[in-house]
Amino acid sequence: MSVPNTLSGPNGASIDQLLSDPNLATCPDYTSESFRVLRERIDADDDEAAITFLIESWTTNNDQEKAQEVEEADAARRQQDADKLAEEARLEEDKKKPKLGDFNLTSAPSTFIEARISPFAQAKIDKMQYCLLYLFGTGGLNDAANALLSSADDASSFRLTRDDGNQLTVQSGLTSNIHKNMVEDKDLSFREFALAWHRYIKEITRANWPKLHVDVLTQFFYGLNTHPLHQQEPEHGDKILRIYADRYRKEWFSTLGTPQSFNLAIINEALLSKLTHEYFTKLHSKMAASNQSAYAPLLIPPTPMFPPAAPRREMAAPSNRYQPYPPAGPSNMRVPKIEDHEEGRVFWNGAAGGPTVCAICLGIHTLVSKCRSQMLWNGSPARCFRGDGGKLTNINGVNICLGMCQRRQTQSQTRRLKRKSYARVDPVWRW
Numbered sequence: 001m002s003v004p005n006t007l008s009g010p011n012g013a014s015i016d017q018l019l020s021d022p023n024l025a026t027c028p029d030y031t032s033e034s035f036r037v038l039r040e041r042i043d044a045d046d047d048e049a050a051i052t053f054l055i056e057s058w059t060t061n062n063d064q065e066k067a068q069e070v071e072e073a074d075a076a077r078r079q080q081d082a083d084k085l086a087e088e089a090r091l092e093e094d095k096k097k098p099k100l101g102d103f104n105l106t107s108a109p110s111t112f113i114e115a116r117i118s119p120f121a122q123a124k125i126d127k128m129q130y131c132l133l134y135l136f137g138t139g140g141l142n143d144a145a146n147a148l149l150s151s152a153d154d155a156s157s158f159r160l161t162r163d164d165g166n167q168l169t170v171q172s173g174l175t176s177n178i179h180k181n182m183v184e185d186k187d188l189s190f191r192e193f194a195l196a197w198h199r200y201i202k203e204i205t206r207a208n209w210p211k212l213h214v215d216v217l218t219q220f221f222y223g224l225n226t227h228p229l230h231q232q233e234p235e236h237g238d239k240i241l242r243i244y245a246d247r248y249r250k251e252w253f254s255t256l257g258t259p260q261s262f263n264l265a266i267i268n269e270a271l272l273s274k275l276t277h278e279y280f281t282k283l284h285s286k287m288a289a290s291n292q293s294a295y296a297p298l299l300i301p302p303t304p305m306f307p308p309a310a311p312r313r314e315m316a317a318p319s320n321r322y323q324p325y326p327p328a329g330p331s332n333m334r335v336p337k338i339e340d341h342e343e344g345r346v347f348w349n350g351a352a353g354g355p356t357v358c359a360i361c362l363g364i365h366t367l368v369s370k371c372r373s374q375m376l377w378n379g380s381p382a383r384c385f386r387g388d389g390g391k392l393t394n395i396n397g398v399n400i401c402l403g404m405c406q407r408r409q410t411q412s413q414t415r416r417l418k419r420k421s422y423a424r425v426d427p428v429w430r431w
Helices: 033-041 047-096 119-126 138-149 190-206 211-225 237-254 269-294 411-418
Strands: 006-008 014-016 158-162 168-172 384-386 392-394 399-401
Touching (some): 119 138, 119 190, 138 190, 190 211, 269 384
Antiparallel strands (some): 006 014, 384 392
């Protein structure tokens, strides 16, 4: 014998669950021959009264079953809601418990363990935001490794940080401050820049960035790595290309999704040329400003080639005819005059005083000593400039032409100087 299902009513009492839906039940035909025996057993005046009694009895019972059906539906809904709340509470409790991830039983350990990036860098990658390449280079990876070994990570200390979207983020004290020495891309060395962008491409690929964006960034870095400017400017080409990468990769991220967006993989040679001009102009201005203070010892004329002669004895000549050899220094420096030379020519403007090629702009001038240009004749940056005192200085600040030549003496000048009271000939130094 089957036991009927039971449910709890509103007052907590158990009720038998209906086996069929009373709303679908129909009243039997009590006027039929099959209900004759039932009609005869009912104490009624006639057969019609018995039929009416049976119909009313069935209707009353059916109404009760319908009410019970509604009560059962409410009880089932309450039970379902209670079970759902209990399941949600259990799942929430399971989330708070520490868990161990699954592992592959057939895989052996890897022969190479890759250094992990910092949580700060990982958050930037997950949000698909712009971040500096320093985070993926040797410096950023060392910062992340030192942070994991540090015992200063206090979970009770937090810090507010503002991202590029002007949004505040709460981070732990150590996590938000592990990259204290972070520098911009243009200040990285060539080796650090190359290592960082390779790891950066690997991380954004692992984070499932759109393939189009990953391909454009890969082509951009590869194009800079193989650009001819590395060979054209061996000393400064790497720095100029890093400045270009720093400026326009940041601009590319800021214009994504706007009408001003562009293809980063296309290297704009006009912009690169303009950037090169700006770089050398700033470099020349900086070196010209620091030339006087940084290279002041080079502006002092050297000591004479021959030391002063020993003074003669008193008996050889009167003492008033002797004058000490003047010390070399700015006080006795002067510019040669025309009469200082045997043929009366000045060699400042060239061998014969006519037009000559300028060492600064490579143009032909009559007075090359007056050239203060910072550009070559074709518009490209000059490789040297004229600093204080008329010295030719390269872009590294080293004097490449001191301009000091000892004056040659003719026989007539030698005879004239012998008549003077100097113990030795005083050489005149030309600047």
